[in-house]
Amino acid sequence: MKTEQKRAEMIKEISGVNPLKCMKCGKCSASCPSYNEMDIKPHQFVSYVINEDIESLVKSKSLWKCLSCFACIERCPRDVKPGKLIDAARQIVVRERGQNYLLADEIPELVDPDTPQQLLVSALRRYRR
Amino acid sequence: MQRIGVFVCHCGSNIAATVDVKKVAEMALHEPGVVHAEDYQYMCSEAGQEKIKEAIQQKHLTGLVVCSCSPRMHETTFRNAAERAGLNPYMVEIANIREHCSWIHKDIEEATEKAVILMRAAVAKVNLDAPLQPGESRVTKRALVIGGGIAGIQTALDIAEAGYPVDIVEKTPSIGGRMSQLDKTFPTLDCSSCILTPKMGEVNAHPLINIYTYSEVESVSGFVGDFTVEIRKKARSVDMNKCTGCGLCQEKCPSKKTPSEFNRGLSTRSAIYTPFAQAVPNVPVIDRDACIKFKTGKCGLCSKVCQAGAIDYDQIDEIVTEKYGAIVVATGFDMIKLDKYDEYAYSQSKDVITSLELERIMNAAGPTGGHLERLSDGKAPKELVFIQCVGSRCADDRGKSYCSKVCCMYTAKHAMLIRDKYPDTNVTVFYIDVRTPGKNFDEFYRRAVEDYGVNYIKGQVGKVIPQPNGKLLVQGADLIDNKQILKEADMVVLAAAIEPNPDVRKIATMLTASIDTNNFLTEAHAKLRPVESPTAGIFLSGVCQGPKDIPETVSQAGAAAVKAIGLLAKDKLLTNPCTAHSDELLCNGCSQCANVCPYGAITYEDKEVNDHGIRETRRIAVVNDALCQGCGACTVTCPSGAMDLQGFSNRQILAEVDAICR
Numbered sequence: 001m002k003t004e005q006k007r008a009e010m011i012k013e014i015s016g017v018n019p020l021k022c023m024k025c026g027k028c029s030a031s032c033p034s035y036n037e038m039d040i041k042p043h044q045f046v047s048y049v050i051n052e053d054i055e056s057l058v059k060s061k062s063l064w065k066c067l068s069c070f071a072c073i074e075r076c077p078r079d080v081k082p083g084k085l086i087d088a089a090r091q092i093v094v095r096e097r098g099q100n101y102l103l104a105d106e107i108p109e110l111v112d113p114d115t116p117q118q119l120l121v122s123a124l125r126r127y128r129r
Numbered sequence: 130m131q132r133i134g135v136f137v138c139h140c141g142s143n144i145a146a147t148v149d150v151k152k153v154a155e156m157a158l159h160e161p162g163v164v165h166a167e168d169y170q171y172m173c174s175e176a177g178q179e180k181i182k183e184a185i186q187q188k189h190l191t192g193l194v195v196c197s198c199s200p201r202m203h204e205t206t207f208r209n210a211a212e213r214a215g216l217n218p219y220m221v222e223i224a225n226i227r228e229h230c231s232w233i234h235k236d237i238e239e240a241t242e243k244a245v246i247l248m249r250a251a252v253a254k255v256n257l258d259a260p261l262q263p264g265e266s267r268v269t270k271r272a273l274v275i276g277g278g279i280a281g282i283q284t285a286l287d288i289a290e291a292g293y294p295v296d297i298v299e300k301t302p303s304i305g306g307r308m309s310q311l312d313k314t315f316p317t318l319d320c321s322s323c324i325l326t327p328k329m330g331e332v333n334a335h336p337l338i339n340i341y342t343y344s345e346v347e348s349v350s351g352f353v354g355d356f357t358v359e360i361r362k363k364a365r366s367v368d369m370n371k372c373t374g375c376g377l378c379q380e381k382c383p384s385k386k387t388p389s390e391f392n393r394g395l396s397t398r399s400a401i402y403t404p405f406a407q408a409v410p411n412v413p414v415i416d417r418d419a420c421i422k423f424k425t426g427k428c429g430l431c432s433k434v435c436q437a438g439a440i441d442y443d444q445i446d447e448i449v450t451e452k453y454g455a456i457v458v459a460t461g462f463d464m465i466k467l468d469k470y471d472e473y474a475y476s477q478s479k480d481v482i483t484s485l486e487l488e489r490i491m492n493a494a495g496p497t498g499g500h501l502e503r504l505s506d507g508k509a510p511k512e513l514v515f516i517q518c519v520g521s522r523c524a525d526d527r528g529k530s531y532c533s534k535v536c537c538m539y540t541a542k543h544a545m546l547i548r549d550k551y552p553d554t555n556v557t558v559f560y561i562d563v564r565t566p567g568k569n570f571d572e573f574y575r576r577a578v579e580d581y582g583v584n585y586i587k588g589q590v591g592k593v594i595p596q597p598n599g600k601l602l603v604q605g606a607d608l609i610d611n612k613q614i615l616k617e618a619d620m621v622v623l624a625a626a627i628e629p630n631p632d633v634r635k636i637a638t639m640l641t642a643s644i645d646t647n648n649f650l651t652e653a654h655a656k657l658r659p660v661e662s663p664t665a666g667i668f669l670s671g672v673c674q675g676p677k678d679i680p681e682t683v684s685q686a687g688a689a690a691v692k693a694i695g696l697l698a699k700d701k702l703l704t705n706p707c708t709a710h711s712d713e714l715l716c717n718g719c720s721q722c723a724n725v726c727p728y729g730a731i732t733y734e735d736k737e738v739n740d741h742g743i744r745e746t747r748r749i750a751v752v753n754d755a756l757c758q759g760c761g762a763c764t765v766t767c768p769s770g771a772m773d774l775q776g777f778s779n780r781q782i783l784a785e786v787d788a789i790c791r
Contacts, residue, residue: 021524025561026606031472031591035613043608075472075591079524 014088028072138172217260253788261706278306280671281459287690303408316573353666366415371439374411378431396496510619520626534676536624707776715771718748722763730756
């Protein structure tokens with residue numbers, strides 16, 4: 001399996017999402033509060049995973065602009081939930097650094113000054129064990 | 130010993146591509162009793178049937194096995210072919226090597242092995258088959274139509290025109306259904322009432338049609354050709370024969386605060402009411418939950434003003450029992466509740482409405498007299514937003530999985546009518562897909578865009594936010610321009626999904642008619658028998674079977690009527706001879722079979738039996754052949770093995786199992 005294919009499979013596995021269920025209604029992009037900050041829009045996350053272009057996804061600004069507000073997850077009529085895909089893409093970045101988690105000390109230097117605090121709070125809330 | 134012929138069908142490549150049909154035929158010759166075996170490309174074709182007939186006559190066959198598709202598809206075809214060649218049709222068995230084998234397997238070797246086993250089981254059964262003779266049952270030449278909307282009205286008219294009496298049972302106080310609530314109809318924009326009310330009048334005046342309004346089906350028993358139905362006529366509190374329909378009682382009634390069902394709660398009605406001015410029959414009912422007389426004992430104003438003396442507070446529900454040969458279900462639809470869609474602010478703002486509510490607003494007889502206005506402040510909207518697919522095409526548990534089919538067209542209609550009547554009102558439609566299959570449908574939608582300047586945006590709305598200034602902020606996506614849109618609207622219209630009338634579940638249970646996960650009634654065959662329920666004698670008309678618009682509903686209503694007429698035109702029906710019988714020497718009268726019988730076909734008799742020289746009176750199960758549908762529930766329940774099903778005897782089924790395990 002090619003790397004990109006593997007990464008796409010990994011995203012599907014982590015997120016538990018089947019991107020083929022998407023009917024391209026755009027309700028995710030219509031709901032997203034960070035829409036204008038994003039280069040790849042929420043509804044496009046889905047096609048990037050389908051087309052196995054994970055490199056563009058992990059390099060996108062969107063990855064770190066998503067607030068994890070879950071509006072797209074809440075409202076998606078097709079159970080595709082782009083927020084989960086972007087979340088999985090973030091995990092790919094972390095895993096490819098050989099880690100499954102970040103150390104608390106590493107966070108400040110990774111944080112873009114523009115990153116909303118809500119993102120960090122949300123991430124910590126989700127990944128605390 | 131039987132002389133059995135085995136016929137293996139290729140079904141084009143449907144079977145032959147996965148099953149080695151030649152080998153199945155060859156293997157058949159080694160089975161006990163088989164004297165003839167052949168394969169052919171299309172066994173069901175005229176030529177295929179001819180081969181079967183020839184073999185029966187030349188080889189003096191006494192039984193047949195056809196290895197082909199499901200018996201649901203062609204069992205009757207092959208039984209008829211056998212009968213024409215002089216063989217008892219119940220000496221034919223189908224080995225289903227298509228649905229049960231070739232369609233679900235990929236490996237030819239394995240599929241062939243399974244096909245041989247299925248053939249072997251069928252041969253084992255035919256070896257024990259005995260000729261059966263169907264009985265006869267009578268046909269009551271009267272039809273029942275459940276539901277008085279356009280589907281029920283059309284079906285009833287068509288059946289009555291063929292000369293058979295029809296009863297319509299309608300739950301609400303008037304016939305007319307959803308169509309009577311609509312303003313204009315696409316794609317020709319005729320006024321809905323103008324085309325419906327003459328039909329309502331025709332039904333009312335037809336000598337062969339009897340309408341039970343404000344009535345519900347209470348129970349159904351019997352079977353095709355001979356149903357017995359109990360109809361509950363709810364107490365109307367108004368004498369149908371005396372009332373002249375003058376309307377004075379409604380005018381004088383002091384209790385006027387009940388939300389009008391007909392106007393979708395956008396206006397109120399009196400406690401004594403007819404749903405709308407053109408109601409058929411034009412006789413009001415008293416809503417006892419709202420009536421002051423019924424609540425406090427004081428009032429009685431309607432009775433005082435009624436010149437005809439038609440008001441009867443002491444009326445009680447009445448049960449009418451009637452016999453029918455055929456029943457047509459035409460229970461229609463409603464819109465889904467929107468309580469799970471908080472993001473569209475339906476419950477927060479009066480200016481977020483459903484399309485059916487807009488229909489009432491646009492209707493000259495509606496709550497605003499046909500004037501388009503905001504329900505919050507009565508102002509004319511300048512900026513209108515339509516949101517499509519609210520609750521349709523959903524994979525989550527908030528909505529329905531199907532496309533509601535009518536929304537694209539009625540939204541184009543609304544948008545066009547509004548742009549025509551109020552040219553300074555902007556109309557925006559947020560859509561996912563615009564689906565317009567139908568005669569002159571796409572042209573109609575294009576007119577909305579090209580001639581009326583309706584702004585169609587490809588993308589869904591994420592949120593509607595009521596603003597302090599009374600406007601509605603609509604946040605949506607434009608997937609073509611790849612941008613997010615924030616738009617201030619005065620009114621938002623939601624194309625809510627349609628769903629079968631919730632009452633249909635209860636009715637389907639009474640009729641033993643099957644229903645799918647969305648509560649739509651199931652057809653006997655999706656393509657070839659679309660207006661018949663798998664339960665004999667039950668026919669389907671309108672949206673109760675699946676989403677459809679008015680032209681399609683009327684076509685289907687006619688088709689259902691034709692099927693019902695075809696049944697009513699017969700004097701006698703052949704009954705299925707595969708019925709259960711109890712062996713009186715084995716039966717111990719335990720009643721278990723009667724308890725499981727879904728058709729009420731089993732009763733008990735005290736009967737004198739001679740059990741190996743001992744004469745005694747025993748309580749024994751007796752099956753009514755006319756009621757038994759041959760489901761076999763009793764045979765598997767019977768603890769002493771006394772119950773047996775003709776054509777599917779315990780011996781035959783065990784022989785099949787043995788053949789499979791051999």
